[in-house]
Structures are given as structure tokens and as C-alpha cells.
Amino acid sequence: MTELALSVREATWAPRRRDPLLLEATSFDLSKGQVMGIVGPNGAGKTTLLRMIYGYHRPLSGDILVGGESVRQMAPRALARKVAAVLQEQPSDFALTVGEIVALGRVPHRLGFSTPGERDGEIIEAAMARMDLHRLAHRSLSTLSGGERQRVMVARALAQEPELLVLDEPTNHLDIRHQLEVLDLIRELDLTIVTSLHDLNLAADVCDRILMLKNGQPQGYGTPQEVLCANRVSDTFQVKAQREELSLSGKAHLTFQLS
Template sequence: MKAASLKIDQVAFAPHRRSPLLLHETSFDLQAGQVMGVVGPNGAGKTTLLRLIYGFHRPLRGKILIDDISLNALSHRQVARKVAAVLQEQPTDFALTVREIVALGRVPHRQGFARPGQHDAQVIENALDRLGLRNLAGRSLSTLSGGERQRVMVARALAQEPQILVLDEPTNHLDIRHQLEVLQLISELDLTIITSLHDLNLASDICDRILVLKNGQPQGFGHPDDVLQDAIVADTFQVHARREELSISRKPYLSYQLPSTSTQLEELQ
């Protein structure tokens, strides 16, 4: 399945109409196959935006379009065929094996009570292989480490064969090797990917576009070099930020540190 374009048009969200907005009017266009990083401090609205994209929340106002089709016009099954999500919250008490959990990714593609077919089986095995889970396929999820569970959830999402993949802090719980493997996977997948990240330099390395959020409000959207500027980073995260260049690779690199005094902190506000 091909990657899809994503358009967010003046989308805002609150739990109830009279509640304060958790996400203020936000707009951006993402071309099919692009990787977008969503960055910002805790409570900035990153998870709220991701939940809107994979259909867990409905916008209070504004439109979400996938290949110019409104998300509101699609059934839950149709959304699940287009968008898969890997969340930070991982189940730990499932009495299912790794293979059975990865197989859940095929549910949106089944009709009624139809049993999995040969194509389903091949997709599941490919997902297990891609995440290096073949030797864990018969294990119960509850026996796995946090990093292993994260890889299982990514494999389940790939088995869903989505056009758009939403990743909420995908490198959480992973050791360095598996962080690199997941990041390499992101760069290789022919999908449109939206991922929240805390590491700004990592976001700059792997993302085609960056959206910066603060207090539910967009601070900037565009190419990482254009958006992750000293002033935006300093104001958003309340730190001192400086864009430098690595001596060997000549790649831009953001360094940041806490202000040393309350006076310096006030200067950032």
C-alpha cells in the first residue's frame, strides 16, 4: 500500500466544548512518504495531536484529510486500514504470544469472521522478521522486556499495512542498538510517518519536517534547519540553545543548557 498525504487544516481540540483547548488551531501539509517529528515540552499537546491523527479523538473544529479524504468520513475500520499507531503505553498482561499480537494488525483487513488467509500469514511473518522477533514469536508478551514489547508493537503496526504510521516516542525503553534499528526502519519504510520525539538532534536527523508545540500552540513548522533555530528552541523549552556545527561531519548540532540564574530564565520568557 502506498504512503498517503496528510493535511491538518485549522484543527483544534478540547475534551468538551467548554473545556480549555489542549490543542489550538494547527495546520500543516505533509506529502506522501515524508517523516514529520513533533517536538515540545511535556504537556505541549504532542500526544493530543497524534491521537487526533489516528482517530482516537475527533477535532473540536478543523479538518484532517488523508489523500484529501476527511477522517470524519471514514469508519473506524477504514481509518485502521490507513493509519496505524504505536503508543508509549504498552500492555503487559496480555496472555497472547508475540505472533498472536502481531497478527492483531490484520484484524482491520478481515471481513466478518473470516479466518486469516495466506497473505495475512505472510505479512505477519515479514513483520516478525523485520523487527528481529522470530525467536520470540512463541513467547508471551508478559515475559518480555520493555524494549522487546516496543518492537512487538511496531511489528503489529507494520502488519496492519497502513499508509500512515504514528509513533509516540518510539525509542522509549530501547537500548542503543534497538534505537538505531527502529530509526533505520523509519528511514526505510515507504510510509508517511508522524512521530513525537524529545531528542531535537535526533528529530533533525531523521525528519523531513518538524512541528514545534508549546502549551498546545504551534511555534513553527517546516524543514528542521528552518524550525529548530536558537530562539524558537530557547523560548519553547525555556533553555539556552545554540546551533553549532560538528567538526568532522559538518552537520548542524543543537546544544542546550539550563539558565544559570532566575534572571536569565526571565530573559527567555
């Protein structure tokens, strides 16, 4: 039987119990090692769902299980050992160096104010090397570009050694080279990954499963081929979508026009 890394069960969310739901009842299972993309127009509920998965929001109703454990029952430190998140907006005013920020990824694994573990240095070095950050190790975060800050935060998340990695629009602020590097990272990491993406063709290329949202309501969940059909994309994004087969790669490609 395939081991589930993430199970979302009829989860809903609103700022307060009497407020309109920003995410209506949503359910899906994600197997260990799979990459799941969340797609939908602005305001669809993508970031709300991600915040629930990494514990910033608690479900108003329903539940979210990470590795079989309910996020409702986990203390923040325990959840941070299982789930790492890289957000769209990165801080620019940290009075810390790149190396120090990446090292923060090891904090959830320490007890109280204990000193770093024996493997911490090795893990931090590997994360920085993976994101090509050694030349920036002693730079302050405030001196970096948006793309460089994004790479620092991905490295910090990798240093957490999570079971589940949450990426909110991970290619934002990145130039083409580093976009491709992050996408290669998504493909290569031995991790379960949940990511929101605006680019549907990109999502189809890197994701095993797709969840499509519109106005906080799930529109479909399954493989990219199942979910990213022209009719569903057209309805969800209010465009005229066409699905074309690329003869050289054998892959499908979506094109769009205003409806």
C-alpha cells in the same frame, strides 16, 4: 504535483466544548513518504495531536485528512487500514503470544469474522523478521521487557500495511542497539511517518519536517533547519540553546544550558 498523505486544517481539541483547548488551531501538509517529527516540552500537545491523527480523538473543530479523506467521515476499521499507531505505554497483561499480537495487525483488512487472507501469513512473517521477533514468537507479552514489547507493537503496526504510521516516542524503553534499529527503520520504510520525539538532534537527523508545539500552540512548521533555530528552541523549551556546526558531518547540532 506532490501527493499529500496528511493534511491538518485548523484542527483543535479539548475534552469538552467548553473546556480550554489542549491543542489550538493547527495546520500543516505532509507529502507522501515524508517523516514528520512533533517536538515540544511536556504538556505541549504532542500526544493530543497524534491521537487526533489516528482517530482516538476527533477534532473539536477543523479537520484532518488522510490520503484526502476526512477522519471525521471514516469508520474506525477503514481508518485502521490507513493509519497504524505505536503508543508509548504498551500493555503487559495480554494473554497472547508475540505471534498472535503481530497477527492482530491484519484484522482491519478482514471482513467481519472472515478467515485470514492468503497473504496474511507472509505479511506477518515479514513484519516479525523486520523487528527480529522470531525467537520470541511463542512468548507471552507479559514475559517481555519494555523494549521487546515496543518492538512487538511496531511489528503489529507494520503488519497493518498502513499508508501512515504514527509513532509516539518510539525509542522509549529501548536500549541503544534497538534505538538505532528503530531509527534505521524510520529512515528506510516506504511509509509516511508522524512521530513525537524528545531528542531534538535526533528529530533533525531523521525527519523531513518538524512541527514544534508549546502549550498547545504551534510555534513553527517546516524543515529541521527552519524550525530548530536556537532562538525558537530557547523560547519553547525555556533553555539557552546554541546551534553548532559539526565539521566532520557538516550537520548542525543543538546544545543546551539552563537559562
